[in-house]
Amino acid sequence: MRLTCLLLAALTLTARADNWPQWRGPLFNGSSSEKNLPETWTKETVQWTAPLPGPSGATPAVWGDHIFISSPDAQKNLLLLALDRRDGKVRWQKQIATGDLTVGRGNMASPSPVTDGKSVFVLYGTGDLAALDFDGNIQWQRNLGADYGRFAIMWLYGSSPLLFDGKLYVQVLQRNPVPNNYPALAGGDPARESYLLALDPATGKTLWKTARPSDAKMESSESYATPTPAIGADGKAQLLLVGGNCLTGHDPATGAELWRGYGLNPKDGEWMRIVASPVSAAGLAIACGPKKEPMLAFRTDGKGDVTTTGLAWKNEERKTPDVCTPAFDGQHLYVVDGDGHTLTAYDPKTGEKKWTGELSDRTVIRSSPTVADGKIYIVNEKGTVMVCAAGDEFKLLATIPMGDPEGTRASVVVSSGQLFLRTTQALYCVGAGK
Numbered sequence: 001m002r003l004t005c006l007l008l009a010a011l012t013l014t015a016r017a018d019n020w021p022q023w024r025g026p027l028f029n030g031s032s033s034e035k036n037l038p039e040t041w042t043k044e045t046v047q048w049t050a051p052l053p054g055p056s057g058a059t060p061a062v063w064g065d066h067i068f069i070s071s072p073d074a075q076k077n078l079l080l081l082a083l084d085r086r087d088g089k090v091r092w093q094k095q096i097a098t099g100d101l102t103v104g105r106g107n108m109a110s111p112s113p114v115t116d117g118k119s120v121f122v123l124y125g126t127g128d129l130a131a132l133d134f135d136g137n138i139q140w141q142r143n144l145g146a147d148y149g150r151f152a153i154m155w156l157y158g159s160s161p162l163l164f165d166g167k168l169y170v171q172v173l174q175r176n177p178v179p180n181n182y183p184a185l186a187g188g189d190p191a192r193e194s195y196l197l198a199l200d201p202a203t204g205k206t207l208w209k210t211a212r213p214s215d216a217k218m219e220s221s222e223s224y225a226t227p228t229p230a231i232g233a234d235g236k237a238q239l240l241l242v243g244g245n246c247l248t249g250h251d252p253a254t255g256a257e258l259w260r261g262y263g264l265n266p267k268d269g270e271w272m273r274i275v276a277s278p279v280s281a282a283g284l285a286i287a288c289g290p291k292k293e294p295m296l297a298f299r300t301d302g303k304g305d306v307t308t309t310g311l312a313w314k315n316e317e318r319k320t321p322d323v324c325t326p327a328f329d330g331q332h333l334y335v336v337d338g339d340g341h342t343l344t345a346y347d348p349k350t351g352e353k354k355w356t357g358e359l360s361d362r363t364v365i366r367s368s369p370t371v372a373d374g375k376i377y378i379v380n381e382k383g384t385v386m387v388c389a390a391g392d393e394f395k396l397l398a399t400i401p402m403g404d405p406e407g408t409r410a411s412v413v414v415s416s417g418q419l420f421l422r423t424t425q426a427l428y429c430v431g432a433g434k
Contacts, residue, residue: 018034018415018416018417018434019062019063019064019117019415020032020060020061020062020413020414020415020420021061021062021063021114021115021116021117021163022061022112022113022114022115022160022161022162022163023059023061023112023114023160023226023411024226024228024277024325024368025370025413025414028162028164028228028229028280029228029279029280029281029327029328029329030279030325030326030327030328030334030368030369030370030371030411031327031328031329031330031370031371031372032370032371032372032414032415033372034372034373034414034415034416034417035373035417036373036417037372037373037375037414037417037418037419037431038419038430038431039375039387039397039398040387040397040398040400041400041430041431042400043400043401043402043403043428046428046429046430047418047429047430047431047432047433048087048088048428048429049088049426049427049428049429050083050088050089050090050426050427050428050429051425051426052069052071052081052422052425052426052427053071053072053073053074053079053081054071054072054073054074054100054107054109055071055072055107055407055424055425056070056071056072056107056109056110056410056422057105057106057110057158057366057367057409057410058070058071058109058110058111058112058113058160058410058422059112059410059411059413059422060112060113060410060413060420060422060427061112061113061114061115061120062085062413062415062416062420063115063117064085064117065084065085065086066082066083066084066085066091066115066120066134067082067083067084067085067088067420067427068080068081068082068083068113068115068120068122069081069083069113069422069427070109070111070112070113070122070124071109072100072107072108072109073100075098076098076099076100076101077095077097077098077100078095078096078097078098078099078100078108078109078124078126078128079093079094079095079096079109080093080094080096080113080120080122080130080132081093081094082120082134082136083427085415085416085418085429085433088427088429091136092135092136093136094132094136094138096122096124096128096130096138096141097124097126097128098126099126101125101156103154103155103156104155104156105155105366105407105409106125106155106156106158106224107125107156108124108125108126108156108157109124109125110125110156110157110158110224111123111124111125111157111158111159111160111161112160113160114160114161114162114163114168115163116163116201118133118134119131119132119133119134119139119201120132120133120134121161121163121168121201122161123144123160123161123170124157125151125153125156125157125158126143126145127143127144127145127146127150127151127157128141128142128143128144129141129142129143129144129161129170129199129204130142131201131204139204140203140204141204142204144170144172144197147206148172148193148195148197148209149192149193151172151174151192152174152175152176152178152182152192152222153174153175153182153222153224154175154182154219154222154273155224155273157172157224158224158275159171159172159173159223159224159225159226159227160226161226162226162227162228162229162239163201164227164229164237164239164252165229165237165252166201167198167199167200167201167207167252168198168199168200168201169196169197169198169199169227169239169252170196170197170199171196171197171212171223171225171226171227171241171243172194172195172196172197173194173212173214173221173222173223173225173241173243173244173274174192174194174221174222175192175218175219175221175222176192176193176194176221177192178192193211194211194212194213194214194221194243194244195209195210195211195212196209196210196212196227196239196241196250196255197209198252198255208254208255209255210250210254210255210256210257212241212243212244212248212257213244214243214244214245214246215244215245216243216244216245216246216265217270218270218271219270219271219272219273220244220245220265220269220270220271220272220273220290221243221244222243222273222274223241223242223243223244223273223274223275224273224274224275225241225242225243225274225275225276225277225278225325226277227239227240227241227277228240228277228278228279228280229252229280230249230278230280230285230300231280231283231300232249232258232300232301233283233299233300233301234301237252238250238251238252238258238285238300239251239252240278240280240285240287241278242264242274242276242277242278242287243273243274244274245262245264245265245272246260246261246262246263246264247260247261247264247278247285247287247296247298248260248261249285249300258300258302258303259298259300259302259303259304259305259306259310260304260305260306260307261285261296261298261305261306261307261310261311262305262307263289263294263296263307263311263314264287264288264289264290264293264294264296265289265290265293266289266293266294267293272289272290272291272293273290274287274289274290275290275322275323276288276321276322276323276324276325276326276368277325279325279326279327279328279333280328281328281333281348282328282347282348282349283299283300283349284297284298284299284300284312284348284349285297285298285299285300286298286326286333286348288320288321288326288335289320290322291322292318292319292320292322292337292339293320294314294315294316294320295314295315295320295335295351296311296313296314296315297311297312297313297314297348297351298310298311298312299311299312312351313350313351314351315346315351315353317353319335319337319340319342319344319356320335320337321335321336321337321338322338322339323338323365323366323409324336324337324338324365324366324367324368324369325368326368326369327368327369327370327371327376328348328371329371329372329390331391332345332346332347332348332354332390332391333345333346333347333348334369334371334376334390336365336368336369336378338364338365338366338380339364341358341359341361341362341363341364341365342356342357342358342359343356343357343359343369343376343378343388343394344356344357345394354392355392355393355394356394357388357394357395357396359378359380359386359388359396360386360396360399361380361382361384361386361399361401363380363381363382363384364380364381365378365379365380365381366381366409367379367380367408367409367410367411367412368411369411370411370412370413370414371390372414374389374390374391375387375388375389375390375397376388376389376390377412377414377419378412379402379408379410379411379412379421380408381404381406381407381408381409382401382404382405382406382408383401383402383403383404383408383421383423383424384399384400384401384402385398385399385400385402385412385421386398386399386400387399387400402421402423402428404423404424404425405424405425406424407423407424408422408423408424410422410423416433416434417431417432417433417434418430418431418432418433419431
């Protein structure tokens, strides 16, 4: 809880608990203090259903009566929509870019939008980044690919922007040099630098750009994770970045690297990209390796290479996620093994396993868990929601099929007594709200 208080104090924007302003929510860890949330429902009893113009793994951002959601359409345009949370009707729809691609399970609309309650910021795999006001007017727009080279990510760029402490951060951990057959690239300089970028949210201007190097090879250089705020042992904020086989802590004011820890990919392979974002929990920085590689927890008070000196604990049980980012509710770390269909609770201070449970539906899970009101919400690729009890023992409370054909990857969003579930075809609102 000390971490939560410090993080909230560090924010210069006010993110009320009933808002869900960015991908992992108001506390950056997949949790919310919301109460009186539904435990079960059916597709027929949802409050409203809003058809969407195309599929995406992007999670909605919610502020007040506005729901912001990014999406492609059938003409390969890249859109930002604002829905009215009261009935799901479209308030406005704005085309930000064009040139959607689908590669594997991702497309150019994979990053989630973020908002500070005044503006909404959206990024696409094309490199197009824009800020809009709540009426849909574009405040500024730029293309990061034109400025710094098109993103060199095999399965297309998927990291979401981060709003923290008055800055907008973008992580680009990518391959260098770039293969000629990468679908998102068309000529230009083949060399690409991995970097962390900070922008002024009011103007879109670059405040600083710092390189984030690694010794990783080929695809293992690439990351689909999103930067995560943390509080160091000295009480100062840090940014956590994972990718290139390591976890790093950075100064949010300058981007300078403070420390780095290796060991997420012991095989040091060439085809092991990182997808799950890091989590700040119990004063530690926690990250999961790819393809059931270890889950590591590092202390945040070190300098330089802390692979050995800063390692707090290591879990090699092979129930780690390949894609799903863990959630932390202030007590337990909840980890979904999306391929093994299990949910495990850990003590984040020690790495001790508290329990493991088998999830009811055996479909692959590639969304991340959301925890609130003593419940954990998990949705699989067919849109089936599994509601489990949060706490000291595993209990499956409900299994709710929403009938998606295949491909749901967006995490459940919690706001003002309601749940928002995005499938490939629609956004569902569940619960009566406040």
